[in-house]
Amino acid sequence: MSHPVQLLGSAVSRWGADPWALGSWSLIGRHGGPRDRVALGTPIGGRVRIAGEATHATRAGMTHGAYEQGLAAAAWAADRGHARVAVVGAGMAGLAAARALTDGGVEVTIWEARDRIGGRTAGVDVAGGAFDLGANWLQQYDENVLARIAEDLGLTMIVTDFNDPLVLRGEPFPDGLEDDLRRRLASAAPDAGIADVLDAWLRDPAPWTAAEIHRFVAAEIVMDAGAPLSWLSARHGFEPGVGEGDRWIAGGYRLLVRHLATGIDVRLRHPARHLLTLPDGVVLTGDAGTLRADAAIVTAPVPVLAAGAITFDPPLPEPHRTALSRLGAGRVEKVILRFDRRFWPEHGYYRVHGPSELCISEWLDASAADGVPTLVGLFAGPWLDDLWTGTDREVAARAAEVFRAAVG
Ligand SMILES: Cc1cc2nc3c(=O)[nH]c(=O)nc-3n(C[C@H](O)[C@H](O)[C@H](O)COP(=O)(O)OP(=O)(O)OC[C@H]3O[C@@H](n4cnc5c(N)ncnc54)[C@H](O)[C@@H]3O)c2cc1C
Structure with a gap:
């Protein structure tokens, strides 16, 4: 029988509490x-x-x-x-x-x-590897001026397909839901918050279910912003950027x-x-x-x-x-976890639903950096208040358990 998976090292961000950031973006x-x-x-x-x-x-x-x-x-x-x-x-x-x-x-x-x-951008060394606790990807890759510099420097960059995450412990979203959401946000009153649009939508959610809408918003907007939906602008709070050829740098932004x-x-x-x-x-x-x-x-x-x-x-x-x-x-936090062996399916990017309905986290498999099984987790939303408390080790252990439980 193989030995239990061992956590070799971890690192945890604290962007919400960092006095020189006070948030993520x-x-x-x-x-x-x-x-x-x-x-x-x-x-x-x-x-x-x-x-x-x-x-x-x-x-x-x-x-x-x-x-x-x-x-x-x-x-x-x-x-x-x-x-x-x-x-x-x-x-x-x-x-x-x-x-x-x-x-x-x-x-x-x-x-x-x-x-x-x-x-x-915040480089951190974890169990012999260099990773990022802040910015992770070069987004909008084709028109990204930093990507051109990275190419000139000969840096190794690895593509992530955000449009095709492996969904662990949850259902993929139905086709058409995102288009419907974007249409509703674009036609909202100029000073409406996203919560206003959501409230109106949930009164008449067909053809979707209320649960599908809630889960989609948690995955796409809460994960992308980490800010209260009552504050976030309906028209401008869901800005473009993610999912346009994004690549991460082996060795990190440093x-x-x-x-x-x-x-x-x-x-x-x-x-x-x-x-x-x-x-x-x-x-x-x-x-x-x-x-x-x-x-x-x-x-x-x-x-x-x-x-x-x-x-x-x-x-x-x-x-x-x-x-x-x-x-x-808003507040989006990251955790980096390095293990002695891989215990998850190979895919590249994962969305985890759970432990409860609106608790969603996203995970990058960053093992390609140096061959050591590595996960980079992103967390946002109200459950951070409970998840991100105590020492870094405690937070990392809690985050690791979220992923482990989803993999089964
Ligand atoms: C968790 C996380 C994930 C992210 N992921 C991505 C990603 O994948 N791709 C991407 O493109 N972007 C990402 N971002 C956003 C990206 O990191 C930022 O947009 C970008 O780095 C901001 O650069 P900046 O120079 O505007 O601000 P900052 O990087 O914040 O630089 C401002 C500097 O000013 C300093 N400072 C503040 N106050 C003072 C003061 N009073 N005196 C002196 N110095 C001061 C700060 O210490 C800091 O060094 C992410 C951010 C976070 C937090």
Whole structure:
């Protein structure tokens, strides 16, 4: 008889509680729209600009959207002839901006609050392998500018087919349900939340059953957003991105991040607290001192800015403040589990229904990274409150049990 499966190592994310993220990726609330993303990224006078994934009108919530917004901010600063630029944040947007400006001969200093670079890409070593606790895939692969860089670097990338998950302990969704949902969301009142659409639909669900609708929404919207459906915009809360040729990087996003950061002046453990704009420059103040520059590019995530972690003098203009109040972020958490042997069917991507009706998790088989049986689980929704408590080991054990029970 073979020995019981052994967990070799695990890692668990805590994006909801991380003070420099306060969530996973930006989302549009019921009173907002893509115009708020544009407003947030509009330059503030000639010396300050907010960049980052949340400011991309069509590629928000993704690394290549962040990267493109970093490049746009760099081009803006260079066009104005700024010779010294301060960048807040060494995530994808901040590194993209700093890389482009540095390559163009501009003097750049990044202040990064954490003790590492990468932001919401977060490499972690688990039982001898390198994985991601943050961004996992290069999405919209064909038009993804980071994918081109990864190709140039010769990185190994592995395709995931999100449109064909192996459903464990549950039923596949009936054809036509997603189209029906998307039609209803698109024709909702401008400030309706997804919950409003759902409530109306459930009063007359035919030809679907209420249970099918609930399960579909839990799998497609809750898993994709991790935000309350009463807050999430019906028209804009279900943004595109997943399922367009997505690939993950063997060895993790850190391989891209390190490349972008090469030769950049990044000051770790330098949280920015205050940004003063003067007629002839900006002054950034933080726990570690002050930094003077001609301009500043701020890439802190939306919830961090909305919480007032950085105060602005003069205060942010009204359109920016309004945008911050209409955008937000949900909570999607990840777990990485490495085992001594595979105990699940080979497929690549899995959706698990259970342990109860609306508890849905999604899983990537990441064993191809180095041959060691590895699962990457994604969790979202109200059950996180119970699942994601205690030590990392406890969370990992609970998450592993969800998958194990589904495999049977
Ligand atoms: C679990 C999870 C899974 C994801 N999966 C994918 C995926 O598969 N594909 C994909 O494309 N995207 C994915 N994303 C989203 C992607 O990670 C982000 O959209 C992208 O990394 C954001 O980059 P950014 O530069 O805008 O922000 P960040 O990466 O958050 O960078 C901002 C930086 O600013 C720093 N900072 C914040 N406040 C301060 C301050 N006051 N002073 C100094 N520094 C500060 C932060 O520490 C951080 O390093 C995922 C995210 C999560 C959390």
